[in-house]
Every structure is written in C-alpha cells, then in structure tokens.
Amino acid sequence: MIAMTALHTNPLFARLESxxxxxxxxxxxxFDVYAGxxxxxSLLHQGKDVHLANLTFAAVEGLPLExxxxxxxxxVTPRSALHQTYFPERTLAQWLELHGYPSTVHALARTGVQPLRAAYRALIERYEIxxxxxxxxxxxILMCGDESGLGTPEEDLTSVAALADLVDLVPELLVVSVGFGVDAYHGVSHGLVLENIAALERDGAYLGAFSLSRTTREGALYVDAVAHAQQHTPEHPSIVNGQIAAAVRGEFGNVRFTARTSGSELFVNPLMSLCFVFTLEGLAHRCRxxxxxxxxxxxxxxxSAIAEFRDDVTWRPPRRIPH
Structure with missing residues (x-):
C-alpha cells in the first residue's frame, strides 16, 4: 500500500514533516552537498535542526585531531585548512557563516561501504538524526548497473549502500536527484534514467518531483551560494552546480561559466532544476x-567490484528520448 499525500503538498517535505x-x-x-x-x-527555515555532510574529495587527513x-x-568550519585552495565543505561553511546560518559542514572520508557506514552511524547517533x-x-545515483553507461557511480552508490543498512536506525531515508541531463557528458543515457524512474514508480519508491525556483528564498540563496563557490574556487568550480544554477536563472543551451567545459557543448535547460525524490530503501533494492x-x-x-559486475552482465543499450 503506497502512502498517500495531497497533491498540493511537496513530496519531500511531506515525508519530513515530523x-x-x-x-x-x-x-x-x-560539490554535491551544494545540490542539497x-x-x-528550507528545513532550517521551518525551524528544524539541520546538519550538513558531504563525501569529501578534499585532503582532510591533516585536519587537527579535535x-x-x-x-x-x-x-569542517569556515576556518578549516585555509591553505587549501580546493575545499568545497569549507567554502560552503564560509558562505553559511556569511549569511548567518549554522556553519559546520561534516566531511566524510572517501572510503568503502563499511567505514562510511560507521561514519554515518556516528553522525546519526551524535545528533539524534x-x-x-x-x-x-x-x-x-539512479543507475541500476546494467545500463550502457553508469557515469561515475562509485561514490554515489557507496553512500546508498552505507545508509541502506541503517534503515532500522533512522525512520526516514530519502534520496534526491537534481540536475537531469548533466551526466550525459559521462555517458549516461537519460532515456534509461527515465526508464529507471518509471520502474521505481512501479515499486512505490518514487515519491514525485519539484523544481528549484529563484522566486523562492531558498532558490535565490542557492544561486548565490554557487556563485560564491565559483568565485572562491576559480580553478575547479562545480560544473554540475554551475549548470543547475544556470537553469534556475532561466539560462538555456551552451551556457559558459568556466573554462573547464571548453571543448564540450552543454545543454542547460529547465529540466536541470527538477528534484526527483525517492526512498533510499527502494533505490538500493534496484541496484544490481x-x-x-x-x-x-x-x-x-x-x-573493482563494479567493473567485475559489468563484465558479467548484459548491458541495456542507450535509449533515445523521442521529443
């Protein structure tokens, strides 16, 4: 039996109401944490206690023991490792402080499933999440494993697997995917993405979608945060969030915001601002x-484990979107 909500409610925040x-x-x-x-x-503005975390690519090994x-x-705080030029968690912490929000962003080490699960468990228990x-x-993150192209699934699905075993510890585990189309550069067929979302709908794991809008307080702040990150990480700005923010601003087509995309043609469009919402348990169940x-x-x-699986499975060919 699928839990029902009213059409006028947001599918994500209805699940988080309690x-x-x-x-x-x-x-x-x-920069994935920026997408969240x-x-x-929005949750902070509703008066909830909110904590931020991110699987980090920064060199955090030298952070002090405390x-x-x-x-x-x-x-990670606004003053963590100021000598590092690339540190998205610190850059976000600085933006949060600038705007008067709680300014700690937790950096999760880039590990396999078992230590990442322990790290998540520590955060969940510390903050009573x-x-x-x-x-x-x-x-x-929506790829099952048998698609013609998976993009870069290692970190995403390690995070899914780490949290999937904590379902008895946390009453609500949700996944949000935002930036439809940005992974085409990494070989993802978005026709297959839509096929996967349809399968998740049949399973009762797809909860619906909503869009980021710059007419909302949170949408406008997101655009500002991405611009701040681009300014403070000029040599390695986020291509993903740059495209999402451009879509939120209403830009279209081959939008240029960094030299990192030179040599490739972008297709920024309104679909990139859509947030697709899923139950984590249902998403984990479909990953093969x-x-x-x-x-x-x-x-x-x-x-290595993903590569070995790919050797054993017949791939689904790319699926063209006929529109």
Whole structure:
C-alpha cells in the first residue's frame, strides 16, 4: 500500500514533516552537498535542526585531531585548512557563516561501504538524526548497473549502500536527484534514467518531483551560494552546480561559466532544476551490484567490484528520448 499525500503538498517535505533532526548529505563528493543546500535551508527555515555532510574529495587527513568527531568524519568550519585552495565543505561553511546560518559542514572520508557506514552511524547517533536526505547532483545515483553507461557511480552508490543498512536506525531515508541531463557528458543515457524512474514508480519508491525556483528564498540563496563557490574556487568550480544554477536563472543551451567545459557543448535547460525524490530503501533494492560492494573498505575496491559486475552482465543499450 503506497502512502498517500495531497497533491498540493511537496513530496519531500511531506515525508519530513515530523522529523526534528535532519541530515542532508552530498552523495557523490565534490560539490554535491551544494545540490542539497536549498533543501537544508528550507528545513532550517521551518525551524528544524539541520546538519550538513558531504563525501569529501578534499585532503582532510591533516585536519587537527579535535576536528574529528569519529574515524572518517570531520567537522569542517569556515576556518578549516585555509591553505587549501580546493575545499568545497569549507567554502560552503564560509558562505553559511556569511549569511548567518549554522556553519559546520561534516566531511566524510572517501572510503568503502563499511567505514562510511560507521561514519554515518556516528553522525546519526551524535545528533539524534531521525531523517537523512542523500542528494546527488546528477542522475548516476539512479543507475541500476546494467545500463550502457553508469557515469561515475562509485561514490554515489557507496553512500546508498552505507545508509541502506541503517534503515532500522533512522525512520526516514530519502534520496534526491537534481540536475537531469548533466551526466550525459559521462555517458549516461537519460532515456534509461527515465526508464529507471518509471520502474521505481512501479515499486512505490518514487515519491514525485519539484523544481528549484529563484522566486523562492531558498532558490535565490542557492544561486548565490554557487556563485560564491565559483568565485572562491576559480580553478575547479562545480560544473554540475554551475549548470543547475544556470537553469534556475532561466539560462538555456551552451551556457559558459568556466573554462573547464571548453571543448564540450552543454545543454542547460529547465529540466536541470527538477528534484526527483525517492526512498533510499527502494533505490538500493534496484541496484544490481550493491551486494558486491557491501564488504568494501576502500574506494578502489568499490571500483573493482563494479567493473567485475559489468563484465558479467548484459548491458541495456542507450535509449533515445523521442521529443
């Protein structure tokens, strides 16, 4: 029996209505946590206790011992490791402080499933988390494993697998995918993405979608945060969030905001601002190799396990969207 909500309610926030302590986490590393910022801000504006986390690509090993809440999870503040030029978690912490919001962003080490699960467990227990929203900037988190192209699924599905075993600890585990189309550069067929979403709908795991709008307070703040990140990380700005923010601003087509995209043609469009919402349990159930990465401790073990699975499976060919 699928739980019913009213048409006029937002599918994500209806599920989080009773939650008091929410963790919003970037699934795939890099600037993924920024894709969850509008959701986190909306929850804060509703008076909820909200914490931010991100699977980090930054060099966090040198952070002082007092910054580590547990193995593989550090509390990053606006003044953490100021010598590092690339540190998305710190850059976001600085933006949050600038705007008067709680300014700690937790950095999760880039590990395999077992230590990442322990890190999540430590955060959940420390802050008495009763809901987790795992956010992917892009759509490769929706890949089952048998598609012609998976994008860069290692970090995303390690995060899914780590949280999937904590379903008895956290009443609400949700996944949000925002940035439809941005993973085409990495070989993702978005026709197959739509096929996967339809399958998740049949399973009762797809909860619906809503769009980010700059006419909302949170949408406008998100656009500002992305611009701030681009200014403070000029050599490595987020291509994913740059496209999403451009779509929120109403830009279209081959939008240029960084030299990193030179040599490729972008297709920024309104679909990139859509947030697709899923139950994490349902999403995990459809990933065909999740059991193979369960006992990993290192990210390279995850990569190897996915590659071995790919050798054993017949791939679904790309599916063109006929519109």
């Amino acid at each position: 939650a008091r302590h929410v963790l919003v986490a970037g699934a795939g590393g890099g 910022l509008p959701i986190a801000l 910054d580590w809440l547990a193995p593989d999870v550090a509390a 009763d809901a987790v929203v795992l956010v992917d900037g892009g759509t490769d 190799y999740l059991d193979r990465i369960e006992n990993t401790h290192l990210m390279r073990q995850v990569s």
